[in-house]
Amino acid sequence: MAATRNMQPKYRRRRQWAGALAIALVILLVGVTGFVWYQRNVVAVRDYEGAGNGNIVMVRVDAGDSVSSLAPELVDKGVVGSRRAMMSAAEKEQPSLQQGYYPMQEKMSADNALQVLTDDESRRGVVDIPNGLTLDDVTVVGGEPRDGIYSLISKQTCQDEQTCVKPDQLREAVAQTSPEELGVPEWARDAVNARGDDPRRIEGLVAPGVHLFDPTAEPLAIMQDIIGDSVESFEGTGLVDSANKVGLSPYELLTAASLVEREAPAGDFDKVARVILNRLEINQKLEFDSTVNYSISEQEVATTNEDRDRETPWNTYAKEGLPATPIASPGLQAVHAMENPAEGDWLYFVTVDTDGRTVFNRDFDAHEQAIEESANNGVLDSNR
Structure with a gap:
């Protein structure tokens, strides 16, 4: 009898625990049912009122x-x-x-x-970069000033004064950040490093086209986004493999493409690409006016003797080979032209009329005749 009496409290505790568990399960079931109902009938169809809370x-x-x-x-x-x-x-x-x-x-x-x-x-954070644009603004002799890439990006951020990033802030971010951190591809890092803290050290590495970036981001983050997009665009053309086929490094091909972009009329990109390669092969100076213009404050098609005599890292009248860097952002058509140049032995070309007709020659005397025709048609007139 004593043993039976000792077991009663144990059974009583078990019954109490079972009752508590049953109550807990009921509460849980009610809670889950209520949560599901709330999610389906409130959260799933919830719609706030008004234009927001200001955040x-x-x-x-x-x-x-x-x-x-x-x-x-x-x-x-x-x-x-x-x-x-x-x-x-x-x-x-x-x-x-x-x-x-x-x-x-x-x-x-x-x-x-x-x-x-x-x-x-x-709409914010959208910059559409035209083919052939430079990083810095350009003053055109007898024409309207042309915004550069830094200015176009800045304007997109400055639609809200609280997040406005000035062009000089973008320039400083580029000048003071290592190529690796900027996102410059390995095949361009040595050339970019060689330009020191020049804000134009990434010239040509910003691809034309539409780029998206967070307009509230810091200047460095903005440039990293745009350079990253650009590298993906350029490498997507097969740039690295194609450069080897034409005997150039990827950076040299991009530099040459920038010359095509600035020199070639529509329809003749592949021919101008061939002229560049032919001249490089025989170590003949390129002598492109666009490379002279790159380093002067006021630009136009017709350059002066004084400008052509100036020694700069870009002036191909005063130096052999390609410019030290691209002179603009080449479009994909120009890049494709350098990757797939036309067949020909031409060494010279000149646009001879205002319709863009361009004459290609191997012979220098024939080229001089084409220059005379161009001058007679007013193509080489200067506004200086």
Whole structure:
């Protein structure tokens, strides 16, 4: 009897534990059911009111992005309340999105969020670099000044004075950062290092075309993004392998392509590429006016005898071989021309009329006759 009495408290504790567990399971079940209900009926369809709470969130839109592909990110960043709300707003508008960065706010209504994403005035961090542009601004004799790459990038950041990055800040970031940290590819690092702290040391390594960057980022981060995009673009042409085939290093090919970009008329890129290679093969100076212009403050097609006599790292009248660096950003057409030059023995070329007709010759006397024709047609007139 004593043993039976001693076991009763043990059974009583087990029954109490089982009862507590049952209650806990009921509470858990109710909690899970409530959570699922809340997620399905509140969170899944939640839509905030108004234009946001003032906390800015930068949202990047790439080419091919849609409201559907962006919706999860907008929810994760707290911009909109739910994917369903965003998709419902999109169904009413059927929007087309343009690539760029968009300053949005936390807790925006889906309608307001969509309005920002489709408003071109809200678009930031998009720079479209034309073929043949230089890093620095250019003063054109008798013409309008031309913004350089640094200025174009700066203008995109300065749409908001709080995040405005000046051209000199971009120049300093390039001048004071190692090529490796900038993202300069290995095949260009020695040439970039050779230019010391010159802000133009990366000339030609920024590819023409559209580049996206966070306009609120630091100057160095901006340049790293743009250089990274550019290297991917250039190497995507098969630059490294093609350079070996034509007897140049990848950096030399890019430099030569910049000459093609600045010298060749449309339709003759591959012929000018061949002239460059033919002259390099026989160690004949290139003597391109575009290389003279690169280092002078005021530029035009017709250079002066004084300018051509100046010794600079770029002036191919005063030095043999290619310029020390590219003289502009070559477009992919110019790069392809250097990778696949035309067949020919030409050593000279000159544009002879305002329609862009260009004459190619092997013989220097024939070339001088073409120059005379060009002068008679006013192609070589100077505004100095």
